[in-house]
Amino acid sequence: MTTTSGDRPHTMRGVYLPGDSTAVVRDLDVPEPGPGQLLLKVGASGICGSDIGFIYHEHKTHRGIDGPAYRGVVAGHEPSGTVVRSGPGCRKFGTGDRVIVYHIAGCGVCDNCRRGFMISCTGAQRAAYGWQRDGGHAQYLLADEATCVPLPDALTHVDGALIACGFGTAYEGLRRIGVNGDGDLLVVGLGPVGLAAGMIGRGMGAARVIGVEPSAQRREWAAGLDVFDTLAGPDEAADAIAAATGGRGAATAIDCSGSRPGRTTVLDNAAEWGRVSLVGEGGTLETEVSDTLLHKQLTLYASWVTSLPTMAELATNLVRWGLSPQKVVSDRFGLADADAAYRLAAGVSRGKVVLVDEDDR
Structure with missing residues (x-):
């Protein structure tokens, strides 16, 4: 060639x-x-x-x-x-x-x-x-x-650049926790990877997509994407998530913030038997174990980027989902x-x- x-x-x-x-x-x-x-x-x-x-x-x-x-x-x-x-x-x-x-x-x-x-x-x-x-x-x-x-022909070079890292990272994290229409998805940290997680979660069929982000500017930007059903800052997150989920918490949750407060928000607001994905780099994870993890029967997944075949799968799925x-x-x-x-x-x-x-x- x-x-x-x-x-x-x-x-x-x-x-x-x-x-x-x-x-x-x-x-x-x-x-x-x-x-x-x-x-x-x-x-x-x-x-x-x-x-x-x-x-x-x-x-x-x-x-x-x-x-x-x-x-x-x-x-x-x-x-x-x-x-x-x-x-x-x-x-x-x-x-x-x-x-x-x-x-x-x-x-x-x-x-x-x-x-x-x-x-x-x-x-x-x-x-x-x-x-x-x-x-x-x-x-x-x-x-x-x-x-x-x-x-794919239906996607632009800019689309492709985003799939190469941030969207691939988000997709892998969401695949690990099996996002689907049976429950809600909580996304904490609405930087580029968090925005990607919200959009992909919508494509994967999450019943509701809830976003938590401390920056008012980023929440305003996220609100214009027609992706998130609920958006909240950290201080009102617990009440907003409870209202959106009928008090159950989110069946699936992903932390894209890479921060200790962000990870705490994810764990505290996950539902019983919930599945939690950690993809944000840096920071620490500190949590009370019994009530937060054991008694809620949580499953935690740690995910770093994605695989080559899964990246190709994501590109195909984005076209299928019209995203x-x-x-x-x-x-x-x-x-x-x-x-x-x-x-x-x-x-x-x-x-x-x-x-x-x-x-x-």
């Missing part, structure tokens, strides 16, 4: 994160795909909270990764784009195919990789896009074909404005912030 470069330029722009709360745009060479690799023209690349927390402000070791996490590469681990050239040995994708990129390239042979969970790869070759290898904050991206899944992830995007920026995009994402953004190809803006 090797193609010619045609009019493709030899240089491009890419975004780097020096670790001092800035984003810097640099010129670099357009890479050539080797065996099993695809060269993508990036259509969209999301800004993730983990990029901000572990790279943007200061370079720190990411949880689960030994040694320095960010190695001075092009940032961005939420890419989606179109294949412009494929290297030798590629068998699934060729020029013109639209793809979503799973953001970890694993060793391919450990048990986790064989299950599709490259996020938990135990091989020394494990490399995350935007962390240990060049990521999606550029005009072009060199991706392993094995990390790509098809982007578009880009609905949660509040702000779009071109690469030239990456610094402003990161400042907004690290500050007071209402919803998701993405970098997009200038032609798609």
Whole structure:
């Protein structure tokens, strides 16, 4: 499937994160795909909270990764784009195919990789896009074909970028707790992942979707998405959840806040025999055990990102459900404005912030 470069330029722009709360745009060479690799023209690349927390402000070791996490590469681990050239040995994708990129390239042979969970790869070759290898904050991206899944025609590149991380993370967490029409879904923390959880929960058939978020601005943004039946701040959460569920609490609940108060809210307001998913990074979990956990017969699930097959399944399901992830995007920026995009994402953004190809803006 090797193609010619045609009019493709030899240089491009890419975004780097020096670790001092800035984003810097640099010129670099357009890479050539080797065996099993695809060269993508990036259509969209999301800004993730983990990029901000572990790279943007200061370079720190990411949880689960030994040694320095960010190695001075092009940032961005939420890419989606179109294949412009494929290297030798590629068998699934060729020029013109639209793809979503799973953001970890694993060793391919450990048990986790064989299950599709490259996020938990135990091989020394494990490399995350935007962390240990060049990521999606550029005009072009060199991706392993094995990390790509098809982007359905009904979805945009922005949709694909959101599926690559945040929506995939939310979907995996909701699958673990079996969200369905038999009960209500409680979502705590309405950042991009929480908004994704609410939207996917609606697609999975939750009877009611209840959101809890301390930021009034984010609650206002969430209210306009036609996803949540009830929205509340932390202080009124217990009363609002009780009113929405007839005093039973939520049959399924997911914490996307990564905070101790958020996790407490999830556990306290889960129904008897409830199923609780924890996907928010960071923070601690402290709880009274007997009344909160044991006597309510709760089941807790901890979930980190998702698998490659499940990400592909989500893309198909979103089309079937008639849902578009880009609905949660509040702000779009071109690469030239990456610094402003990161400042907004690290500050007071209402919803998701993405970098997009200038032609798609």
